[in-house]
Structure formats: structure tokens, C-alpha cells
Amino acid sequence: xxxxxxxxxxxxxxxxxxxxxxxxxKLQVAPxxxxxxxxxxxxxxYPRCFSRLEEQGNDVENxxxxxxxxxxxxxxxxxxxxxxxxxxxxxxxxxxxxxxxGDNIIKEQHYTIRDYLEAEVVLMQVVNxxxxxxxxxxxxxxxxxxxxxxxxxxxELVNFEAGMDIMDLIYEKEETSMLYTNPHSLxxxxxxxxxxxxxxxQTWEFPVVPWVKFVTGCxxxxxxxxxxxxxxxxxxxxx
Numbered sequence: 085x086x087x088x089x090x091x092x093x094x095x096x097x098x099x100x101x102x103x104x105x106x107x108x109x110k111l112q113v114a115p116x117x118x119x120x121x122x123x124x125x126x127x128x129x130y131p132r133c134f135s136r137l138e139e140q141g142n143d144v145e146n147x148x149x150x151x152x153x154x155x156x157x158x159x160x161x162x163x164x165x166x167x168x169x170x171x172x173x174x175x176x177x178x179x180x181x182x183x184x185x186g187d188n189i190i191k192e193q194h195y196t197i198r199d200y201l202e203a204e205v206v207l208m209q210v211v212n213x214x215x216x217x218x219x220x221x222x223x224x225x226x227x228x229x230x231x232x233x234x235x236x237x238x239x240e241l242v243n244f245e246a247g248m249d250i251m252d253l254i255y256e257k258e259e260t261s262m263l264y265t266n267p268h269s270l271x272x273x274x275x276x277x278x279x280x281x282x283x284x285x286q287t288w289e290f291p292v293v294p295w296v297k298f299v300t301g302c303x304x305x306x307x308x309x310x311x312x313x314x315x316x317x318x319x320x321x322x323x
Contacts, residue, residue, distance in 0.1 A: 096154065097256070097257070099154070100161055101125075101126055101252075101256050103158050103161055104118075104122060104125055104165065105122075106189075107189065113165065115248060116172050116222060117165065117169055117171075118168075119220060120168040120171060120215075121168040122255050123264070124164045124168065124211065124215055125160065125161050125164035127264065129160060129164065129207055130157075132210050132211060133210055148160075148202065148206055149206065155193035156203075158186075159190065159193075159195055159199065159203050160207055162185065162200075163207050164207065166179060166204065167215055182200060183196075183200055222251065224267050224270075225271040225275065228272065228299065229242060232275060232292075236290040236292075238279075238287055238289075241284075241287075242275065242278045242279060243278065246278055246282060247274050250274050250314060251274065254270075254314070254317065256317075257317070260313060269303075269307060272299075272307050273307050273311045276292055276296060276307060276308075277311050281315075293308065
């Protein structure tokens, strides 16, 4: 997902998600690293951080949280990626790599190695050390697409990278990112949405919706509702 200069016009949450995604691309980390980091940052840290500020106000003691500047949140986004590499990569990327990247892309503040280490502790405290990611939409989608290509010739027309672009876009808004709470339905819906977007209409012969319903056990009504949400979001972004 390439935003360029347009990212400055996005709401704060969307800017931070885009910052994390672009950072993952610059670091060339695996998709599982990126999506685990997005789960840690966008689903857990970001909302809990603001809830904590609402509850404690000026009593929040750590300088990284009070005042909560966008540059500090960018630091936490990079730390989320760093933590994710520790989960998925062996050996994990050095904190020096993240500091070097941060020096180049965080414009408002310069952070030391010690700041990154402190931010890691603060983030872990805010999310109550909940950093696991057992139900990965990315993994489900990857497996589902592989099965689809095995039973339908048109499966070769469904673009895997476009599926990841959709997963990235869904994270932008809090209301759409909540779709990640049902990973099987979301993976199935992304596949159906991609089928609609990338497969020429004159070749729509394979019963993709009944097939994903059979394979995943998800309700057809739920899949179609999520597909509508995905298509609306994609069209809103591209228009």
C-alpha cells in the first residue's frame, strides 16, 4: 500500500498504521512479522493507550505517554515490529536496525537505543504482555488461496499481493479493523472480494461463495456482509 504525500491527510490512526506498514516494507520483513506487529500495535496498544490516558490523565508518569506525541506513537510502531521479529525471526533484527530506520523516518524526535528499550517495556505493560497471535488472517488466507488454486483454474488470476493490500487497508479504520476478530470469516471474505475484483466477470463460473462456506464453515450471510464492507472500503480508498 503506497500512500506517498497523501498520508499526511489521513487521520492519526491511519497515518500510524501506514507508517508501520511502510516501515515493514523498508525492513523487508516477512508478512507474518508485519501482521503480528499490526495486531500488537493497532488492536492492543493503540486503543489501550488512549483508554489509559482517559482514566489516568496527567497521572501517567512515563514521558513516552504524556504528552502522547505522534512521534512517540511512531516509536511504539517500530517497537511493535521489533517485538514481532523476536517472535517470528531467528535471529531477530537488532534494535540498532530499528533505531537507524527511526532516525531516517521519524522527523520530530530523535530517539536513543535506551529510548527503544524503554518503549518496549512501556508497550508490554500497556498490552499486559499480550503479544501472541494465534489466529492469523494472513495464514488462513494463504492456506485458503492455495486450496482455491487447487480446485479452480481461475484461482491463478487471484493476486496474493492484492490480498495483502486489502489486509493492510482494513487496518486503517478502527471499525474495519474489528473484522480481524473473526479470522476465518475475514480470510474467506478477502478471497471472495479478490475474486470479484481480479477475475474477469465473463469467467465467473466457479461457485466461490458456496466453496468458501464449505471449506471454512462460515455462514454465507456473514461472508457476503464482510465482502460488501471490504469492497466499500477499497472503493473509498481508491476513489
